[in-house]
Structures are given as C-alpha cells and as structure tokens.
Amino acid sequence: MTRWEVFKQDTVGKPYQAVGSVHAADAQHALLTAAHVFARRPSAHSLWVVPADSINSRTAQELATREVQDMGSTADAVTGTVRDEGSREQPYHVFRKSSHRRSMTFVDHVGTLEATSPAAALDRAMAEAPDAAQALAWWVVPAAAVTASSEADAASWFEPAKDKTYKQQSLYGAGPGGSSRRNP
Amino acid sequence: MADARTLSAALQAPLVARLTAMADDELVLGHRNAEWTGHAPLLEEDIALANLAQDEIGHAITWYGLRSAIDGSDPDQLVYFRDAPDFLNAWLVELPRGDWAFTMLRQYLFDAYECELLARLARSTYEPLAQAAVKVGREELFHLRHSSLWLERLAHGTTESKERLLRAMATAWPLLPQLLAPMTGAAELHAAGIWPDPSELRDAVVARTRSALEGVGLTVGPLSPASGLTDHRGTHPAHLDEVLANLQSVARADPEAVQW
Numbered sequence: 001m002t003r004w005e006v007f008k009q010d011t012v013g014k015p016y017q018a019v020g021s022v023h024a025a026d027a028q029h030a031l032l033t034a035a036h037v038f039a040r041r042p043s044a045h046s047l048w049v050v051p052a053d054s055i056n057s058r059t060a061q062e063l064a065t066r067e068v069q070d071m072g073s074t075a076d077a078v079t080g081t082v083r084d085e086g087s088r089e090q091p092y093h094v095f096r097k098s099s100h101r102r103s104m105t106f107v108d109h110v111g112t113l114e115a116t117s118p119a120a121a122l123d124r125a126m127a128e129a130p131d132a133a134q135a136l137a138w139w140v141v142p143a144a145a146v147t148a149s150s151e152a153d154a155a156s157w158f159e160p161a162k163d164k165t166y167k168q169q170s171l172y173g174a175g176p177g178g179s180s181r182r183n184p
Numbered sequence: 185m186a187d188a189r190t191l192s193a194a195l196q197a198p199l200v201a202r203l204t205a206m207a208d209d210e211l212v213l214g215h216r217n218a219e220w221t222g223h224a225p226l227l228e229e230d231i232a233l234a235n236l237a238q239d240e241i242g243h244a245i246t247w248y249g250l251r252s253a254i255d256g257s258d259p260d261q262l263v264y265f266r267d268a269p270d271f272l273n274a275w276l277v278e279l280p281r282g283d284w285a286f287t288m289l290r291q292y293l294f295d296a297y298e299c300e301l302l303a304r305l306a307r308s309t310y311e312p313l314a315q316a317a318v319k320v321g322r323e324e325l326f327h328l329r330h331s332s333l334w335l336e337r338l339a340h341g342t343t344e345s346k347e348r349l350l351r352a353m354a355t356a357w358p359l360l361p362q363l364l365a366p367m368t369g370a371a372e373l374h375a376a377g378i379w380p381d382p383s384e385l386r387d388a389v390v391a392r393t394r395s396a397l398e399g400v401g402l403t404v405g406p407l408s409p410a411s412g413l414t415d416h417r418g419t420h421p422a423h424l425d426e427v428l429a430n431l432q433s434v435a436r437a438d439p440e441a442v443q444w
C-alpha cells in the first residue's frame with residue numbers, strides 16, 4: 001500500500017509542515033486518514049498529501065558529497081514525473097528543515113518555483129536563499145503530486161478539533177493514592 | 185423558541201425519550217466501534233475508528249446533557265446503572281461489529297441518518313437542541329465522508345470485499361426502518377416544531393442511502409412499508425447485554441466510588 005507524506009498548515013499564512021506519513025489506497029483515502037491521525041487536535045487549516053516516492057529529499061550531508069552532482073538524474077528517476085529529459089518547466093514546492101527545534105515536524109514549505117527538474121528546482125531554491133548553507137535538509141515536490149484538502153471541508157474536518165481539549169492524566173484524579181475514593 | 189425552562193409539561197416526556205434514544209444510539213455505536221481498537225485492518229484506520237468511537241460517545245454526552253437539563257437526570261447513572269430493557273438504542277447499532285464491511289456499512293447508514301436528522305434539528309424550535317445539532321452535524325459530515333469512501337472502495341474493490349458488503353447489506357439494510365421509526369409523542373413534538381416529521385425524515389434517509397448504495401452497484405431490496413412504523417425501541421436482541429456487561433462492569437464493581 002502506498003505511503004503518503006502529510007503536510008499540515010496550522011492557520012492561514014503559516015507554512016505547510018511535514019508532520020509524518022500514512023498508508024492509504026489512494027489520495028482521498030490518504031487525506032481522510034491524515035485528518036484522523038494528524039488533525040485530531042488543534043490546530044489545522046489545510047492538509048496536503050504526496051506519494052512518498054514523489055518526494056526528492058536531500059540532507060546537508062548528502063549535498064556535501066560528490067553525489068550531489070548526479071542528483072538531478074537520480075531524482076528524476078525516483079519521481080518518474082520528469083521523463084522528457086527535464087526540458088519542460090513545471091511548478092515545484094520547496095521545503096527545508098532549518099533547525100532542530102520543533103522536532104514534531106520535519107521540513108517547512110519555503111516556496112514554489114518553476115523548474116525543469118527537481119534538481120534544477122533545488123539549485124534555484126538554494127541560490128535564492130542567502131542562508132542555504134545552514135539548511136539541514138531539503139525536500140522538492142512536484143506541485144502536480146500534491147492532493148489538498150478542500151477549503152469547503154475545513155469546517156467539518158478541522159473545526160471540531162478546537163472543542164476537543166487534550167485531557168492530562170491529572171484531570172481524572174488518577175495516580176498514587178487516588179484510587180477509589182468514596183463519598184463521605 | 186423554547187428551552188428547558190419553558191418547555192411545556194406535555195412535551196417533556198416525549199422529548200426526554202427521544203433524546204435518550206439518540207444518546208443511547210451514539211453510546212452503543214461508539215462502544216461497538218471502540219472494539220476495533222487494536223484490530224483494524226490498517227494502523228491508520230485503527231486510529232480513525234477510535235476517533236469515531238470517541239466522537240459518537242461525545243455526541244451521546246451532548247444528548248444526555250440536553251435530557252439532564254429537562255429532568256435533572258445524571259448521565260453517568262443512565263449509562264452505567266440502567267439495564268438493557270431501559271436502553272432505547274436501535275438494533276442496528278448494538279449488533280456485533282462483524283467484519284470491516286459490516287462496520288463501515290453500519291457506520292454509513294447511521295451517518296447518513298444523522299446528517300439528515302441533524303440538518304432538520306438545526307431548525308428545531310427547542311433552542312438547545314438546534315444549537316447542539318449544528319455542532320454535532322459538522323462532525324458527522326466528516327464521519328459520512330469516511331464511511332462513504334469505504335462503501336465505494338469495498339463495492340469496487342475485490343470480489344471478496346463486494347461479497348462481504350453484500351452480506352453486510354443483508355443484515356443491516358432491513359434494520360434501517362427501526363432506526364427511523366417514530367416514538368411515542370412524535371406527532372406532538374413535530375407539531376411543536378421540536379422534532380422533524382418522522383415519515384418525511386424516513387423517506388429522505390431511505391432515498392439518500394438507497395441512491396448511494398445503488399450508485400456503487402449494489403442491489404437494494406425493498407423495505408416493507410409497514411416495517412419500522414411502530415416503536416420497537418426498548419426491546420433488544422441478546423447483543424445489548426454483551427455490550428453493557430463490558431461497559432458497566434467497572435462502575436458497578438464499586439457504585440459508591442467518586443474517583444478512580
């Protein structure tokens with residue numbers, strides 16, 4: 001069964017962030033299970049799912065090696081989305097991980113650009129980012145591989161979570177000495 | 185608009201029974217769904233079913249709460265200390281969880297019923313009910329999307345998934361009328377604008393579900409015109425005892441406990 005990477009946008013204007021993955025039969029099923037698994041608690045405004053094999057990933061360590069010179073063709077072979085010798089431009093979403101903080105998420109969406117291949121998209125993104133050398137990892141995703149939750153569904157998919165407060169164990173009065181207290 | 189203080193005395197008993205039936209439906213279905221925890225075919229669906237179960241039980245708390253505002257009853261007492269004959273849930277929700285096809289088909293039928301019912305209750309003249317219906321209805325749309333998606337995939341999946349769905353239909357479909365049957369006082373509640381007309385609701389739910397089921401290629405048998413027209417709630421096949429034994433055992437082990 002296909003593995004899908006899930007990207008969550010917490011509120012309008014915030015970047016989509018990679019939150020984890022789900023296994024599902026198809027994109028719509030992936031979106032639904034992603035909502036169950038990753039949007040049960042506040043907050044979420046929108047979800048994207050992308051087949052895991054459409055993600056072109058490069059870590060800082062990988063970029064520091066010589067293999068980086070060949071990654072364009074490697075990435076193309078992996079995605080299967082750019083088969084025409086990389087000659088046609090298409091939109092790519094670029095994500096990066098910039099720090100080790102917020103370990104519950106991996107990469108953040110940093111921009112969308114037109115390029116002829118994932119490698120070309122990454123080259124441009126790195127050239128345009130003044131602090132590219134500080135990035136820990138990059139993901140490049142063909143925009144065509146993204147399936148997004150619909151704006152119209154937000155009220156039924158994400159709003160109810162705002163009423164579901166997470167209850168800590170202490171709320172139930174359970175714990176040492178707390179068992180089976182009786183009415184006086 | 186009415187609320188618990190201004191509700192006429194004659195309408196209290198029918199509304200209390202109606203809210204109890206609704207709460208009991210959600211409670212029992214929630215517990216049946218919870219039985220999938222650790223057993224669902226996919227980890228993601230295991231989490232999804234646990235979510236659905238929590239949501240349905242959360243809705244039950246809402247409806248018991250509306251009842252409590254009318255008669256001062258304690259929802260915990262209702263859930264943990266009533267015996268099966270006092271539960272007003274429909275047969276459909278108390279059947280064992282069966283296989284995945286049965287669970288998803290039952291969930292679909294219940295979600296479709298609730299979406300139609302809640303859309304009407306959102307216009308109820310009983311204000312607390314109208315407000316709750318809007319809130320619960322929002323979440324039920326998400327449930328309906330989930331169960332509809334599975335209905336489609338089971339119907340168009342493999343020979344086995346289709347066969348399982350057909351077997352589930354043979355059990356679940358004939359129970360739909362009982363879920364939709366009017367209860368005592370239905371005419372008065374409808375006349376007061378508190379609850380929708382049961383026959384109009386029944387036609388809408390049957391038309392919607394029949395069209396969806398036929399839309400995925402299932403042959404849907406006729407429902408007897410008479411079936412479900414009398415109020416059968418309050419009688420139960422043996423299954424409810426099994427649910428309650430599990431649900432109530434801890435609370436009944438120490439009825440005086442106020443904290444665990």
